[in-house]
Amino acid sequence: MGGESPPRRIRADAERSTARILEAAEAVFAEDPAASLERIADAAGLARVTVHRRFASRTALLDALAEQLSQRYLLGLAEARVETAPPLVALHRLTEIVFDLKLGHRFAVQLSAALTPAVVDGLDLLFARLRDAGAITAADPAWCRQVYLALLHEVYDLPAGSPTLTSAGAGDEVEAKVNLLVRTAVGALGGSSDTTGVALDR
Amino acid sequence: MGGESPPRRIRADAERSTARILEAAEAVFAEDPAASLERIADAAGLARVTVHRRFASRTALLDALAEQLSQRYLLGLAEARVETAPPLVALHRLTEIVFDLKLGHRFAVQLSAALTPAVVDGLDLLFARLRDAGAITAADPAWCRQVYLALLHEVYDLPAGSPTLTSAGAGDEVEAKVNLLVRTAVGALGGSSDTTGVALDR
DNA sequence: CAGACCTGATACGGCACTGTTTCACTTACG
DNA sequence: CGTAAGTGAAACAGTGCCGTATCAGGTCTG
Incomplete structure:
Protein backbone atom coordinates (compact mmCIF):
# COMPACT_ATOMS: atom_id res chain seq x y z
CA MET A 1 0.00 0.00 0.00
CA GLY A 2 2.69 2.52 -0.75
CA GLY A 3 1.02 5.88 -0.86
CA GLU A 4 4.13 7.62 -2.08
CA SER A 5 4.03 11.31 -1.42
CA PRO A 6 2.80 12.64 -4.75
CA PRO A 7 5.00 15.09 -6.67
CA ARG A 8 3.49 17.80 -4.55
CA ARG A 9 6.14 20.39 -4.00
CA ILE A 10 5.37 22.63 -1.04
CA ARG A 11 6.26 26.07 -2.16
CA ALA A 12 8.30 28.25 0.19
CA ASP A 13 5.56 30.79 -0.13
CA ALA A 14 2.99 28.51 1.40
CA GLU A 15 5.24 27.52 4.24
CA ARG A 16 5.58 31.14 5.24
CA SER A 17 1.81 31.38 5.32
CA THR A 18 1.52 28.44 7.69
CA ALA A 19 4.10 30.03 9.93
CA ARG A 20 2.28 33.34 9.96
CA ILE A 21 -0.99 31.60 10.71
CA LEU A 22 0.47 29.66 13.60
CA GLU A 23 2.04 32.81 14.95
CA ALA A 24 -1.22 34.71 14.72
CA ALA A 25 -3.19 31.83 16.19
CA GLU A 26 -0.85 31.69 19.15
CA ALA A 27 -1.38 35.37 19.85
CA VAL A 28 -5.11 35.45 19.27
CA PHE A 29 -5.96 32.23 21.06
CA ALA A 30 -3.89 33.41 24.00
CA GLU A 31 -6.52 35.95 24.90
CA ASP A 32 -9.58 34.21 23.53
CA PRO A 33 -9.46 30.45 23.07
CA ALA A 34 -12.81 30.57 21.31
CA ALA A 35 -11.75 33.09 18.70
CA SER A 36 -13.00 32.52 15.18
CA LEU A 37 -10.73 31.50 12.35
CA GLU A 38 -11.51 34.76 10.66
CA ARG A 39 -9.97 36.72 13.50
CA ILE A 40 -6.85 34.65 13.17
CA ALA A 41 -6.77 35.16 9.44
CA ASP A 42 -7.04 38.90 9.96
CA ALA A 43 -4.27 38.86 12.53
CA ALA A 44 -2.13 36.95 10.06
CA GLY A 45 -2.95 39.34 7.25
CA LEU A 46 -4.47 36.55 5.21
CA ALA A 47 -7.88 35.50 4.01
CA ARG A 48 -9.95 33.01 5.95
CA VAL A 49 -9.94 30.71 2.95
CA THR A 50 -6.19 30.47 3.11
CA VAL A 51 -6.31 29.35 6.70
CA HIS A 52 -8.63 26.57 5.67
CA ARG A 53 -6.25 25.63 2.87
CA ARG A 54 -3.25 25.29 5.17
CA PHE A 55 -5.20 23.55 7.92
CA ALA A 56 -7.99 21.22 6.98
CA SER A 57 -10.08 21.97 10.06
CA ARG A 58 -10.05 24.05 13.15
CA THR A 59 -8.90 21.13 15.25
CA ALA A 60 -6.10 20.50 12.79
CA LEU A 61 -4.86 24.00 13.49
CA LEU A 62 -5.15 23.42 17.20
CA ASP A 63 -3.20 20.19 16.87
CA ALA A 64 -0.46 21.83 14.88
CA LEU A 65 -0.24 24.54 17.49
CA MET B 1 -40.20 58.94 39.10
CA GLY B 2 -41.68 56.12 41.09
CA GLY B 3 -41.61 53.02 38.98
CA GLU B 4 -43.39 51.01 41.59
CA SER B 5 -42.88 47.33 41.22
CA PRO B 6 -46.06 46.24 39.42
CA PRO B 7 -48.40 43.80 41.16
CA ARG B 8 -46.23 41.05 39.83
CA ARG B 9 -46.15 38.34 42.37
CA ILE B 10 -43.19 36.01 41.93
CA ARG B 11 -44.54 32.59 42.55
CA ALA B 12 -42.56 30.28 44.79
CA ASP B 13 -42.63 27.83 41.93
CA ALA B 14 -40.67 30.15 39.69
CA GLU B 15 -38.13 30.94 42.33
CA ARG B 16 -37.34 27.28 42.68
CA SER B 17 -36.77 27.15 38.94
CA THR B 18 -34.25 29.98 39.05
CA ALA B 19 -32.46 28.22 41.86
CA ARG B 20 -32.31 24.97 39.93
CA ILE B 21 -31.07 26.76 36.86
CA LEU B 22 -28.31 28.53 38.76
CA GLU B 23 -27.33 25.28 40.38
CA ALA B 24 -27.20 23.47 37.07
CA ALA B 25 -25.37 26.33 35.41
CA GLU B 26 -22.74 26.26 38.10
CA ALA B 27 -22.13 22.59 37.56
CA VAL B 28 -22.22 22.60 33.78
CA PHE B 29 -20.20 25.76 33.26
CA ALA B 30 -17.60 24.40 35.65
CA GLU B 31 -16.48 21.89 33.09
CA ASP B 32 -17.38 23.75 29.93
CA PRO B 33 -17.69 27.51 30.10
CA ALA B 34 -19.01 27.56 26.55
CA ALA B 35 -21.84 25.14 27.20
CA SER B 36 -25.14 25.90 25.53
CA LEU B 37 -28.18 26.99 27.45
CA GLU B 38 -29.91 23.84 26.35
CA ARG B 39 -27.38 21.72 28.20
CA ILE B 40 -28.01 23.73 31.31
CA ALA B 41 -31.74 23.41 30.88
CA ASP B 42 -31.35 19.64 30.57
CA ALA B 43 -29.17 19.50 33.65
CA ALA B 44 -31.81 21.48 35.51
CA GLY B 45 -34.60 19.23 34.27
CA LEU B 46 -36.31 22.15 32.57
CA ALA B 47 -37.00 23.33 29.07
CA ARG B 48 -34.72 25.77 27.37
CA VAL B 49 -37.57 28.21 27.03
CA THR B 50 -37.90 28.36 30.78
CA VAL B 51 -34.28 29.33 31.15
CA HIS B 52 -34.89 32.22 28.82
CA ARG B 53 -37.93 33.19 30.83
CA ARG B 54 -36.03 33.36 34.11
CA PHE B 55 -32.97 35.03 32.60
CA ALA B 56 -33.43 37.48 29.77
CA SER B 57 -30.15 36.64 28.09
CA ARG B 58 -27.15 34.41 28.44
CA THR B 59 -25.11 37.18 29.96
CA ALA B 60 -27.88 37.87 32.44
CA LEU B 61 -27.50 34.32 33.64
CA LEU B 62 -23.75 34.73 33.85
CA ASP B 63 -24.18 37.91 35.85
CA ALA B 64 -26.59 36.30 38.25
CA LEU B 65 -24.15 33.46 38.72
C1' DC C 1 9.61 31.52 -19.94
C1' DA C 2 6.01 28.25 -18.83
C1' DG C 3 3.53 25.49 -15.99
C1' DA C 4 2.55 24.45 -11.48
C1' DC C 5 1.40 26.46 -7.30
C1' DC C 6 -0.58 29.89 -4.10
C1' DT C 7 -3.81 33.53 -2.93
C1' DG C 8 -8.01 36.60 -2.53
C1' DA C 9 -12.75 37.38 -3.51
C1' DT C 10 -17.17 35.66 -3.58
C1' DA C 11 -20.61 32.65 -2.83
C1' DC C 12 -23.07 28.67 -0.99
C1' DG C 13 -24.79 25.04 2.24
C1' DG C 14 -24.90 23.52 6.67
C1' DC C 15 -24.85 23.61 11.56
C1' DA C 16 -25.45 25.11 16.35
C1' DC C 17 -26.94 28.49 19.37
C1' DT C 18 -29.66 32.48 20.88
C1' DG C 19 -33.85 34.78 21.62
C1' DT C 20 -38.94 35.21 20.64
C1' DT C 21 -43.65 33.87 19.97
C1' DT C 22 -47.88 31.12 20.26
C1' DC C 23 -50.80 27.78 22.35
C1' DA C 24 -52.48 24.26 25.33
C1' DC C 25 -51.89 22.68 29.82
C1' DT C 26 -50.64 22.46 34.74
C1' DT C 27 -49.83 24.57 39.11
C1' DA C 28 -49.73 27.82 42.86
C1' DC C 29 -52.27 31.15 45.69
C1' DG C 30 -55.86 34.31 47.43
C1' DC D 1 -62.54 27.51 43.23
C1' DG D 2 -61.13 30.59 39.88
C1' DT D 3 -57.70 33.59 38.21
C1' DA D 4 -53.10 34.68 37.48
C1' DA D 5 -48.78 32.76 36.80
C1' DG D 6 -45.59 29.06 35.26
C1' DT D 7 -44.38 25.46 32.13
C1' DG D 8 -43.47 22.47 27.91
C1' DA D 9 -43.75 21.76 23.01
C1' DA D 10 -43.15 23.49 18.62
C1' DA D 11 -41.89 26.62 15.41
C1' DC D 12 -39.64 30.88 13.73
C1' DA D 13 -36.09 34.40 12.46
C1' DG D 14 -31.53 35.89 13.09
C1' DT D 15 -26.71 35.29 13.63
C1' DG D 16 -22.06 33.60 13.61
C1' DC D 17 -19.04 30.25 12.24
C1' DC D 18 -17.23 26.26 9.72
C1' DG D 19 -16.06 23.97 5.63
C1' DT D 20 -16.25 23.73 0.46
C1' DA D 21 -16.18 25.25 -4.28
C1' DT D 22 -15.10 28.21 -8.13
C1' DC D 23 -12.44 31.46 -10.62
C1' DA D 24 -9.34 35.09 -11.87
C1' DG D 25 -4.97 36.85 -10.95
C1' DG D 26 -0.45 36.84 -8.72
C1' DT D 27 3.95 34.18 -7.49
C1' DC D 28 7.42 30.87 -7.22
C1' DT D 29 10.57 27.40 -9.40
C1' DG D 30 12.67 24.58 -12.68
Missing part, protein backbone atom coordinates in the same frame (compact mmCIF):
# COMPACT_ATOMS: atom_id res chain seq x y z
CA ALA A 66 0.02 22.00 20.26
CA GLU A 67 2.68 20.15 18.34
CA GLN A 68 4.72 23.29 17.81
CA LEU A 69 4.36 24.18 21.46
CA SER A 70 5.44 20.76 22.58
CA GLN A 71 8.51 21.00 20.39
CA ARG A 72 9.48 24.27 21.99
CA TYR A 73 9.07 22.88 25.45
CA LEU A 74 11.25 19.94 24.55
CA LEU A 75 13.88 22.22 23.12
CA GLY A 76 13.72 24.35 26.23
CA LEU A 77 14.17 21.33 28.48
CA ALA A 78 17.19 20.32 26.46
CA GLU A 79 18.71 23.79 26.48
CA ALA A 80 18.21 24.07 30.21
CA ARG A 81 20.25 20.88 30.66
CA VAL A 82 17.60 19.47 32.92
CA GLU A 83 19.39 16.16 33.18
CA THR A 84 22.88 17.32 34.01
CA ALA A 85 22.97 20.85 35.39
CA PRO A 86 22.44 21.50 39.09
CA PRO A 87 18.67 21.29 39.38
CA LEU A 88 18.07 24.77 40.75
CA VAL A 89 20.12 26.24 37.97
CA ALA A 90 18.22 24.17 35.45
CA LEU A 91 14.93 25.38 36.88
CA HIS A 92 16.06 28.95 36.65
CA ARG A 93 17.31 28.53 33.11
CA LEU A 94 14.21 26.66 31.96
CA THR A 95 11.98 29.38 33.32
CA GLU A 96 14.07 31.97 31.54
CA ILE A 97 13.77 30.13 28.27
CA VAL A 98 10.04 29.65 28.53
CA PHE A 99 9.53 33.32 29.25
CA ASP A 100 11.62 34.25 26.26
CA LEU A 101 9.31 32.23 24.10
CA LYS A 102 6.66 34.75 25.02
CA LEU A 103 4.07 32.05 24.74
CA GLY A 104 0.50 32.80 25.49
CA HIS A 105 0.45 30.55 28.49
CA ARG A 106 -3.14 31.09 29.25
CA PHE A 107 -3.67 29.15 26.09
CA ALA A 108 -0.83 26.74 26.55
CA VAL A 109 -1.83 25.63 29.99
CA GLN A 110 -5.40 25.26 28.95
CA LEU A 111 -4.36 23.18 26.02
CA SER A 112 -2.97 20.29 27.97
CA ALA A 113 -2.28 18.56 24.69
CA ALA A 114 0.98 20.48 24.57
CA LEU A 115 2.19 18.47 27.53
CA THR A 116 3.52 15.56 25.56
CA PRO A 117 4.62 12.54 27.57
CA ALA A 118 8.16 13.52 26.68
CA VAL A 119 7.67 17.00 28.10
CA VAL A 120 6.08 15.60 31.21
CA ASP A 121 8.99 13.24 31.66
CA GLY A 122 11.43 16.10 31.38
CA LEU A 123 9.65 18.13 34.01
CA ASP A 124 9.29 15.13 36.27
CA LEU A 125 12.99 14.49 36.06
CA LEU A 126 13.74 18.09 36.94
CA PHE A 127 11.56 18.02 40.03
CA ALA A 128 12.89 14.65 41.10
CA ARG A 129 16.40 16.04 40.96
CA LEU A 130 15.30 19.14 42.82
CA ARG A 131 13.97 16.96 45.56
CA ASP A 132 17.05 14.77 45.73
CA ALA A 133 19.14 17.91 46.05
CA GLY A 134 17.00 19.00 48.96
CA ALA A 135 15.75 22.11 47.23
CA ILE A 136 12.14 21.06 47.61
CA THR A 137 10.33 18.49 49.73
CA ALA A 138 7.26 17.75 47.61
CA ALA A 139 7.49 14.23 46.26
CA ASP A 140 4.63 13.92 43.81
CA PRO A 141 5.89 14.92 40.36
CA ALA A 142 2.38 15.60 39.06
CA TRP A 143 1.77 18.04 41.86
CA CYS A 144 5.07 19.79 41.23
CA ARG A 145 4.21 20.16 37.58
CA GLN A 146 0.77 21.56 38.30
CA VAL A 147 2.05 24.10 40.79
CA TYR A 148 4.93 25.18 38.62
CA LEU A 149 2.76 25.68 35.55
CA ALA A 150 0.05 27.47 37.48
CA LEU A 151 2.52 29.89 39.00
CA LEU A 152 4.21 30.32 35.65
CA HIS A 153 0.86 31.37 34.32
CA GLU A 154 0.30 33.86 37.11
CA VAL A 155 3.72 35.41 36.91
CA TYR A 156 3.50 35.65 33.16
CA ASP A 157 0.69 38.12 33.11
CA LEU A 158 1.78 40.14 36.05
CA PRO A 159 1.61 43.87 35.31
CA ALA A 160 4.99 45.41 34.59
CA GLY A 161 5.01 47.90 37.44
CA SER A 162 3.79 45.44 40.04
CA PRO A 163 5.32 46.07 43.49
CA THR A 164 6.03 42.37 43.82
CA LEU A 165 8.01 42.50 40.65
CA THR A 166 10.05 45.58 41.40
CA SER A 167 10.86 44.24 44.83
CA ALA A 168 12.17 41.10 43.19
CA GLY A 169 15.30 42.99 42.27
CA ALA A 170 17.05 42.52 38.97
CA GLY A 171 16.85 45.52 36.66
CA ASP A 172 15.62 43.42 33.78
CA GLU A 173 11.90 42.82 34.02
CA VAL A 174 12.09 39.32 32.64
CA GLU A 175 14.83 38.44 35.06
CA ALA A 176 12.72 39.77 37.90
CA LYS A 177 9.86 37.55 36.83
CA VAL A 178 12.11 34.54 36.62
CA ASN A 179 13.48 35.17 40.08
CA LEU A 180 10.01 35.60 41.46
CA LEU A 181 8.75 32.45 39.86
CA VAL A 182 11.63 30.29 41.02
CA ARG A 183 11.43 31.61 44.54
CA THR A 184 7.65 31.21 44.69
CA ALA A 185 7.61 27.74 43.17
CA VAL A 186 10.36 26.46 45.42
CA GLY A 187 8.61 27.92 48.42
CA ALA A 188 5.31 26.38 47.38
CA LEU A 189 6.89 22.96 47.02
CA GLY A 190 8.30 23.05 50.48
CA GLY A 191 11.80 24.22 49.79
CA SER A 192 13.74 26.13 52.37
CA SER A 193 14.38 29.61 51.11
CA ASP A 194 17.90 29.23 52.48
CA THR A 195 18.84 26.69 49.86
CA THR A 196 17.41 28.91 47.19
CA GLY A 197 19.42 31.83 48.35
CA VAL A 198 22.66 29.89 48.43
CA ALA A 199 22.28 28.66 44.91
CA LEU A 200 20.87 31.70 43.20
CA ASP A 201 21.73 34.91 44.98
CA ARG A 202 24.36 36.62 43.00
CA ALA B 66 -21.32 35.88 39.42
CA GLU B 67 -23.50 37.75 41.87
CA GLN B 68 -24.38 34.57 43.72
CA LEU B 69 -20.75 33.54 43.79
CA SER B 70 -19.65 36.88 45.13
CA GLN B 71 -22.23 36.65 47.89
CA ARG B 72 -20.90 33.29 48.94
CA TYR B 73 -17.35 34.54 49.04
CA LEU B 74 -18.41 37.46 51.18
CA LEU B 75 -20.26 35.16 53.51
CA GLY B 76 -17.21 32.90 53.67
CA LEU B 77 -14.95 35.81 54.54
CA ALA B 78 -17.30 36.79 57.31
CA GLU B 79 -17.60 33.29 58.70
CA ALA B 80 -13.85 32.87 58.65
CA ARG B 81 -13.55 35.97 60.86
CA VAL B 82 -10.91 37.38 58.58
CA GLU B 83 -10.77 40.61 60.54
CA THR B 84 -10.46 39.27 64.03
CA ALA B 85 -9.22 35.71 64.16
CA PRO B 86 -5.50 34.91 64.09
CA PRO B 87 -4.70 35.25 60.39
CA LEU B 88 -3.40 31.74 59.84
CA VAL B 89 -6.47 30.31 61.46
CA ALA B 90 -8.66 32.56 59.34
CA LEU B 91 -6.86 31.42 56.22
CA HIS B 92 -7.37 27.81 57.16
CA ARG B 93 -11.01 28.34 57.97
CA LEU B 94 -11.70 30.34 54.83
CA THR B 95 -10.17 27.64 52.68
CA GLU B 96 -12.28 25.06 54.44
CA ILE B 97 -15.42 27.05 53.78
CA VAL B 98 -14.67 27.64 50.15
CA PHE B 99 -14.03 23.95 49.58
CA ASP B 100 -17.27 23.06 51.26
CA LEU B 101 -19.07 25.24 48.77
CA LYS B 102 -17.95 22.76 46.15
CA LEU B 103 -17.75 25.55 43.66
CA GLY B 104 -16.59 24.88 40.17
CA HIS B 105 -13.53 26.99 40.57
CA ARG B 106 -12.36 26.55 37.07
CA PHE B 107 -15.36 28.60 36.24
CA ALA B 108 -15.18 30.90 39.20
CA VAL B 109 -11.60 31.95 38.69
CA GLN B 110 -12.18 32.46 35.03
CA LEU B 111 -15.11 34.64 35.80
CA SER B 112 -13.24 37.40 37.53
CA ALA B 113 -16.50 39.25 37.86
CA ALA B 114 -17.11 37.24 41.01
CA LEU B 115 -14.25 39.08 42.67
CA THR B 116 -16.25 42.04 43.84
CA PRO B 117 -14.32 44.94 45.30
CA ALA B 118 -15.67 43.89 48.65
CA VAL B 119 -14.34 40.37 48.24
CA VAL B 120 -11.00 41.70 47.11
CA ASP B 121 -10.84 43.93 50.14
CA GLY B 122 -11.55 41.02 52.40
CA LEU B 123 -8.78 38.94 50.90
CA ASP B 124 -6.38 41.85 50.97
CA LEU B 125 -7.04 42.38 54.62
CA LEU B 126 -6.40 38.73 55.32
CA PHE B 127 -3.06 38.74 53.58
CA ALA B 128 -2.04 42.03 55.16
CA ARG B 129 -2.68 40.51 58.56
CA LEU B 130 -0.81 37.38 57.60
CA ARG B 131 2.17 39.52 56.70
CA ASP B 132 2.01 41.57 59.88
CA ALA B 133 1.94 38.36 61.85
CA GLY B 134 5.08 37.21 60.09
CA ALA B 135 3.39 34.21 58.49
CA ILE B 136 4.30 35.39 55.00
CA THR B 137 6.69 37.91 53.58
CA ALA B 138 5.03 38.86 50.30
CA ALA B 139 3.79 42.43 50.51
CA ASP B 140 1.74 42.94 47.37
CA PRO B 141 -1.87 42.00 48.14
CA ALA B 142 -2.73 41.53 44.47
CA TRP B 143 0.04 38.99 44.12
CA CYS B 144 -1.09 37.15 47.24
CA ARG B 145 -4.61 36.96 45.91
CA GLN B 146 -3.50 35.63 42.53
CA VAL B 147 -1.30 32.96 44.01
CA TYR B 148 -3.86 31.88 46.55
CA LEU B 149 -6.63 31.57 43.99
CA ALA B 150 -4.41 29.81 41.46
CA LEU B 151 -3.31 27.24 44.02
CA LEU B 152 -6.87 26.89 45.25
CA HIS B 153 -7.81 25.99 41.72
CA GLU B 154 -5.05 23.43 41.42
CA VAL B 155 -5.75 21.76 44.72
CA TYR B 156 -9.44 21.69 44.01
CA ASP B 157 -9.23 19.31 41.10
CA LEU B 158 -6.52 17.13 42.49
CA PRO B 159 -7.38 13.44 42.07
CA ALA B 160 -8.59 11.83 45.27
CA GLY B 161 -5.87 9.23 45.55
CA SER B 162 -3.03 11.59 44.81
CA PRO B 163 0.16 10.79 46.72
CA THR B 164 0.55 14.44 47.62
CA LEU B 165 -2.87 14.37 49.16
CA THR B 166 -2.50 11.18 51.14
CA SER B 167 0.84 12.36 52.45
CA ALA B 168 -0.83 15.52 53.65
CA GLY B 169 -2.23 13.58 56.57
CA ALA B 170 -5.71 14.13 57.89
CA GLY B 171 -8.06 11.26 57.27
CA ASP B 172 -10.69 13.48 55.79
CA GLU B 173 -9.96 14.21 52.16
CA VAL B 174 -11.21 17.75 52.31
CA GLU B 175 -9.14 18.43 55.38
CA ALA B 176 -6.09 17.06 53.60
CA LYS B 177 -6.70 19.42 50.72
CA VAL B 178 -7.11 22.35 53.04
CA ASN B 179 -3.87 21.55 54.82
CA LEU B 180 -2.06 21.17 51.54
CA LEU B 181 -3.37 24.44 50.22
CA VAL B 182 -2.53 26.45 53.29
CA ARG B 183 0.95 24.99 53.50
CA THR B 184 1.61 25.53 49.80
CA ALA B 185 0.24 29.04 49.69
CA VAL B 186 2.15 30.13 52.76
CA GLY B 187 5.30 28.63 51.34
CA ALA B 188 4.75 30.31 48.01
CA LEU B 189 4.30 33.68 49.65
CA GLY B 190 7.55 33.42 51.48
CA GLY B 191 6.38 32.16 54.83
CA SER B 192 8.64 30.03 56.96
CA SER B 193 7.21 26.57 57.21
CA ASP B 194 8.10 26.67 60.90
CA THR B 195 5.52 29.27 61.65
CA THR B 196 2.96 27.24 59.78
CA GLY B 197 3.73 24.18 61.78
CA VAL B 198 3.50 25.94 65.10
CA ALA B 199 0.10 27.37 64.35
CA LEU B 200 -1.56 24.49 62.57
CA ASP B 201 -0.05 21.14 63.41
CA ARG B 202 -2.40 19.37 65.68
